[in-house]
Amino acid sequence: MRIAVWWKPALPGMKAIRNVGAAGNARWSRIPYTIQVALVLLVVGAATLLYGDDYVTAVGVSVLTYGMLGLGLTIVVGYAGLLDLGYAAFFAIGAYTCAILTTDFHASFWVTLPFSVAFAGIAGTLLGYPTLRLRSDYLAIVTLGFGEIVRVMFQNWDYVGGPNGVWNIPAPSLFGKELYSQPDFFVIGLVLVGIALVFGRNLAYSRLGRGWLALREDEFAAEAVGVPTLRVKLLAYTMGGMWAGLAGAFFASRLSAINPTSFSFVLSSTILILIVIGGLGSLNGVLLGSIVVVALPEFLRFLQTTRFLFYAVALVVLMLFRPQGLWPDVRRKVDPWLGLEGHSLAAFPGHRQGGAARIGDDEPILTIDRLTHSFGGLKALDGLSLEIRRGAIFSIIGPNGAGKTTVFNCVTGIYRPREGSIRFLGRSLVGSTPHRVVALGMARTFQGIRLFKQMAVYENVMTGLYSRQRAPAWQSLLHLPAERHEERQALLEARFWLSFVGLESDAGKLASELSYADQRRLEIARALAAGPQLLLLDEPAAGMNPTEKLELVLMVRRIRALGITVVLIDHDMGLVMKVSDRVAVLDQGKVIAEGAPAEIQESQRVIDAYLGREADDELDDDETFSGLGA
Amino acid sequence: MDTFFQYTVNGLTAGSFYALVALGYTIIYGIIRLINFAHGDLTMVGAFVGWTVLVPFALNRLPVGVAIVLALVIAMAFCSLVNLAILQFAYKPLLKKSMLAIMITALGMSILLQNSALLIFGSGVDAYPDLVSTAGFMVANIRVTFAQAAFVLFSGLLMLVLYLFVRYTTLGIAMRALAIDHEATRLMGIDVDRVIQIGFLLGAVLAAASGVMIGLYYGQITYFLGFLIGLRAFTAAVLGGIGNIPGAMVGGVVIGLLESYCAGYLSGAWQDVFVFAVLIIVLIVRPTGILGERVAERM
Numbered sequence: 001m002r003i004a005v006w007w008k009p010a011l012p013g014m015k016a017i018r019n020v021g022a023a024g025n026a027r028w029s030r031i032p033y034t035i036q037v038a039l040v041l042l043v044v045g046a047a048t049l050l051y052g053d054d055y056v057t058a059v060g061v062s063v064l065t066y067g068m069l070g071l072g073l074t075i076v077v078g079y080a081g082l083l084d085l086g087y088a089a090f091f092a093i094g095a096y097t098c099a100i101l102t103t104d105f106h107a108s109f110w111v112t113l114p115f116s117v118a119f120a121g122i123a124g125t126l127l128g129y130p131t132l133r134l135r136s137d138y139l140a141i142v143t144l145g146f147g148e149i150v151r152v153m154f155q156n157w158d159y160v161g162g163p164n165g166v167w168n169i170p171a172p173s174l175f176g177k178e179l180y181s182q183p184d185f186f187v188i189g190l191v192l193v194g195i196a197l198v199f200g201r202n203l204a205y206s207r208l209g210r211g212w213l214a215l216r217e218d219e220f221a222a223e224a225v226g227v228p229t230l231r232v233k234l235l236a237y238t239m240g241g242m243w244a245g246l247a248g249a250f251f252a253s254r255l256s257a258i259n260p261t262s263f264s265f266v267l268s269s270t271i272l273i274l275i276v277i278g279g280l281g282s283l284n285g286v287l288l289g290s291i292v293v294v295a296l297p298e299f300l301r302f303l304q305t306t307r308f309l310f311y312a313v314a315l316v317v318l319m320l321f322r323p324q325g326l327w328p329d330v331r332r333k334v335d336p337w338l339g340l341e342g343h344s345l346a347a348f349p350g351h352r353q354g355g356a357a358r359i360g361d362d363e364p365i366l367t368i369d370r371l372t373h374s375f376g377g378l379k380a381l382d383g384l385s386l387e388i389r390r391g392a393i394f395s396i397i398g399p400n401g402a403g404k405t406t407v408f409n410c411v412t413g414i415y416r417p418r419e420g421s422i423r424f425l426g427r428s429l430v431g432s433t434p435h436r437v438v439a440l441g442m443a444r445t446f447q448g449i450r451l452f453k454q455m456a457v458y459e460n461v462m463t464g465l466y467s468r469q470r471a472p473a474w475q476s477l478l479h480l481p482a483e484r485h486e487e488r489q490a491l492l493e494a495r496f497w498l499s500f501v502g503l504e505s506d507a508g509k510l511a512s513e514l515s516y517a518d519q520r521r522l523e524i525a526r527a528l529a530a531g532p533q534l535l536l537l538d539e540p541a542a543g544m545n546p547t548e549k550l551e552l553v554l555m556v557r558r559i560r561a562l563g564i565t566v567v568l569i570d571h572d573m574g575l576v577m578k579v580s581d582r583v584a585v586l587d588q589g590k591v592i593a594e595g596a597p598a599e600i601q602e603s604q605r606v607i608d609a610y611l612g613r614e615a616d617d618e619l620d621d622d623e624t625f626s627g628l629g630a
Numbered sequence: 631m632d633t634f635f636q637y638t639v640n641g642l643t644a645g646s647f648y649a650l651v652a653l654g655y656t657i658i659y660g661i662i663r664l665i666n667f668a669h670g671d672l673t674m675v676g677a678f679v680g681w682t683v684l685v686p687f688a689l690n691r692l693p694v695g696v697a698i699v700l701a702l703v704i705a706m707a708f709c710s711l712v713n714l715a716i717l718q719f720a721y722k723p724l725l726k727k728s729m730l731a732i733m734i735t736a737l738g739m740s741i742l743l744q745n746s747a748l749l750i751f752g753s754g755v756d757a758y759p760d761l762v763s764t765a766g767f768m769v770a771n772i773r774v775t776f777a778q779a780a781f782v783l784f785s786g787l788l789m790l791v792l793y794l795f796v797r798y799t800t801l802g803i804a805m806r807a808l809a810i811d812h813e814a815t816r817l818m819g820i821d822v823d824r825v826i827q828i829g830f831l832l833g834a835v836l837a838a839a840s841g842v843m844i845g846l847y848y849g850q851i852t853y854f855l856g857f858l859i860g861l862r863a864f865t866a867a868v869l870g871g872i873g874n875i876p877g878a879m880v881g882g883v884v885i886g887l888l889e890s891y892c893a894g895y896l897s898g899a900w901q902d903v904f905v906f907a908v909l910i911i912v913l914i915v916r917p918t919g920i921l922g923e924r925v926a927e928r929m
Contacts, residue, residue: 131913146910316720319735319738320723324728
C-alpha cells in the first residue's frame with residue numbers, strides 16, 4: 001500500500017479531508033528542517049526532563065544513543081544500500097579511543113572527540129577500500145567479520161583491560177560544569193541527534209546523497225550516468241564510521257566504563273533492525289525505530305524472562321505488516337519547482353559545450369578502429385571500425401546478436417575491449433571507467449530501462465548532472481551557500497530537460513510511477529542532463545506505439561539541433577530510415593555496410609543479412625521488409 | 631609434523647560439522663537469496679532435541695547405537711518442522727516484498743529460538759551424555775578416535791547424498807533452476823513453493839545432524855551455540871562461494887582446518903580474527919569465493 005498519493009484522489013469525499021491534511025502539512029513543511037528538528041527536540045526534551053523520572057531519562061538516553069548510531073548507519077545502509085553487519089566496530093573504536101585518551105593521557109573529553117571521530121572514520125576507509133568491489137551479500141559477511149575482529153582484538157588486548165575493559169572514564173565538563181547525570185547526557189544526546197538529523201537531511205538532498213541513492217537503486221546505472229560509484233561508497237563508509245565514532249565517545253563518557261561485550265554482533269544487528277523497522281533511509285524512521293528497539297523490551301519488562309521472546313515475535317509481526325517500515329521515506333514531492341517561480345525556461349543556463357553547435361562540421365567526434373571483443377569463445381565484435389561525425393544522427397542496425405549493444409558498452413567503458421582503439425574528441429577511451437566517459441561528454445540510455453525507481457523524476461535528472469556538479473561532501477553536509485547555489489542551478493537545469501522531453505508536470509512523481517514511454521523519455525532527459533556532446537540511445541523506440549515513435553523522431557532532431565551528436569540503435573527500420581543521416585549495418589561483429597539511408601536500403605548485402613537469417617523466425621516484423629523497400 | 635596431522639584430523643572433524651551447517655546457508659541463499667540468520671540457531675535446536683532424547687536413554691543404558699540413531703532422526707524431524715514453520719510464517723509472506731525485511735525477520739527468529747532454548751533449558755551449559763568413547767586407532771603416529779572417524783564419514787555420506795540429490799533428481803534440478811531464475815522456473819510448471827520447502831527441509835536435516843554430532847563430540851551445549859556455529863558456517867559458505875554446494879563443503883572444511891591450526895600454532899583466542907582475516911583476503915583476491923562463479927549481468 002502506498003501512502004498519500006496526492007495527485008490521484010481515490011474518492012471525491014476523501015478530497016476535503018486530504019486537503020486539510022495537505023494544507024497542514026504544507027504549513028509545517030514550509031518551516032526549514034533545522035527549525036522543525038529544533039522545535040520537536042525541544043518539546044520532547046522539555047517534556048522528558050519536566051515529567052520524566054530518572055528511569056525515563058535513562059531510557060531516553062539509550063534511545064538517543066541508538067538513534068545516533070541508526071542515523072550513522074542510515075548513510076551506509078539506508079542511502080548507499082551497502083549492507084553492514086559490523087557497525088558496532090566503529091562505535092567500539094570511538095568509545096575505546098575516548099576511554100584511553102581520557103584515562104591514560106588525561107585528555108579532556110572535548111579534545112578526544114576529534115580523535116574518536118577520526119579513528120573511526122579511518123577504520124571505515126580501511127574496511128571500505130579493499131572491499132568496495134564486493135557484492136552486497138559478500139559485504140555482509142566481511143562487515144560481520146570486521147565487527148568480530150575488532151571486538152576480539154579489544155578482548156585480547158591487555159593494554160585496554162582485555163575482557164574487563166576500561167574503567168573510570170571521567171565525565172566531560174562544559175563551561176566548568178561537570179556532566180555526569182542522566183539529564184545532562186540526555187541534553188547532549190538530544191543536541192547530537194539534532195545535528196545528525198540536520199546533516200542527514202542535508203546529505204539526503206544533495207549531490208552526494210543522490211549519488212548514494214542511485215547506487216542503492218541500481219549500481220550499474222549509477223556508474224553509467226556519471227556517479228563515481230567506488231568513491232561514493234568509500235565516502236559512505238567513512239562518514240558512517242565517523243558518526244559511530246562520535247556516538248562511541250558519547251557512550252564511553254556516559255557509562256564511565258566500557259568492555260568488549262557492549263560491542264557485539266547483537267548491537268550491530270539491533271542497529272540494522274531499528275533502521276529497517278523505521279523505514280530504510282528515513283530519518284524520522286530511525287528515531288521511531290530506536291524507540292521501538294529500546295523502549296519495547298523495557299515496556300515488556302513485566303514479562304520478565306519471556307520478554308525477548310515477545311520482542312522477537314513483535315519484530316517479526318512488525319515486518320510482516322509493514323515491510324517498508326513504520327515511517328518510510330518516500331521521495332515523492334508535491335512541487336519540486338517550489339522557489340523557482342522567478343525563473344523562466346528561457347533562463348536555461350546554457351549547454352556546456354552546446355555553444356559550439358557546429359552542425360555539419362565534418363570533424364569526427366568518435367572514431368572506433370578495429371574493435372574486437374569476445375565473451376568466452378563468442379566473438380561479439382570482430383575488427384569493427386566506425387567513424388561518427390559531429391552533428392550527425394547516426395544509426396546502428398543489424399540482426400540480434402550482431403554486437404550493437406556491445407559497441408555501446410565498449411565505448412562507454414563498461415567493457416574493456418580486447419583489441420582496437422576508441423577515440424572520442426581526440427582522447428582514447430580504452431580502459432576508461434563509465435563515469436569518466438560521462439564526464440568527457442558522452443551519455444547513454446539503456447535497452448532495458450534502468451531508472452532509479454524509488455527516486456523522484458526530477459532527482460533522476462539531477463543525478464544525471466552529477467559529473468558536472470562540483471560541491472564537495474563537506475559542503476553538502478553543511479548545506480553551505482555555494483552548494484545551495486549549485487543545487488538551485490541543477491534544479492533549474494533538470495526542469496529544462498524535463499520540459500524538453502515533456503515531463504515537467506510529472507517531476508515530483510517517483511520514476512517507477514511513470515508510464516513505459518515516459519520512463520524512456522526520462523532516461524533520455526537524465527542522459528542529456530550530463531551535458532553530453534555525444535548521446536547514445538539504445539533501442540529508444542522499443543515498446544512504443546506509432547505516435548510515440550513519431551514524437552521520438554522529433555525529439556531526436558531537437559537534440560541534434562542543440563548541437564549534440566546522436567548515435568542510435570534500433571530495430572524499427574521505418575524510424576531509423578526517417579531520422580538518420582547515416583546508417584551502419586552490423587552483422588557478426590563487423591560493419592557490413594555504411595552510408596546514407598537510401599544507400600543502405602539498396603544494399604544487397606544488407607538485404608541478405610536480414611533475409612538470410614531473420615526472415616525465418618521474425619515474420620511478424622513487417623517493418624523489416626517494408627522499411628527496406630524489398 | 632605429527633602435531634600438524636593431529637591438528638588436521640581435529641580440524642577436519644570440526645570442519646565437517648561446519649560444512650553441514652554451511653550447506654543450509656548456501657541452499658537457502660541459492661534459492662531465495664536470503665542470509666538466514668536463524669539457521670545457526672536451528673543447529674542449536676537440533677543439539678538440544680538430541681540431548682532431550684539421549685539423556686533418558688543414557689540413564690536407562692539402552693544400546694548406544696540405537697539411542698544415537700533415534701536422537702538423530704527425532705532431531706532431524708523436529709528441526710524440519712521448525713524450519714518449515716519459520717518459512718511459512720516469517721519468510722513466505724515477505725518473499726516478493728523486501729529482502730531486507732526478511733533478513734530482519736530472520737534475525738527475529740534467531741532471537742526467538744535462542745530465547746526459547748534459554749527459557750526451556752536455562753542459561754548454563756548442558757552436559758551431553760558421554761556416549762562416545764575416547765577409544766581410537768593410530769594411523770602412523772596420529773591418533774584418530776572412532777568418534778572422529780564416524781562423524782567425518784557420516785557427514786561425508788550426508789553431503790554425498792545431498793550432492794547426488796541436487797545433481798540428478800528432478801527436484802534437485804528444479805532447485806538449481808530456481809537458483810538461476812524464479813520466474814522462468816515457475817513458467818516451466820514447477821511448484822516453486824514446494825521446491826523452497828524442500829530446500830528448507832534439507833537445510834534443517836543437515837543442521838540437526840550437525841547439532842547432535844556437535845553435542846556428542848564436544849560433550850556440552852548451550853543456548854548460545856547456534857550463534858557461534860552459525861557465524862563459522864556462514865563464513866564457510868561465503869568462503870566457498872555462497873550458493874554453491876560443493877563450495878560450502880570445501881569452505882566448511884577449510885574453516886575447520888584454519889581454526890585448528892590457529893588454535894594449535896598460534897592461540898585459541900585469535901581463532902576468529904584469523905579466520906575472518908583469511909576470509910577477507912580470499913574475497914579481495916577472489917570476490918566470489920573459492921568455487922563461486924562470476925555472475926554476469928545483462929545490460
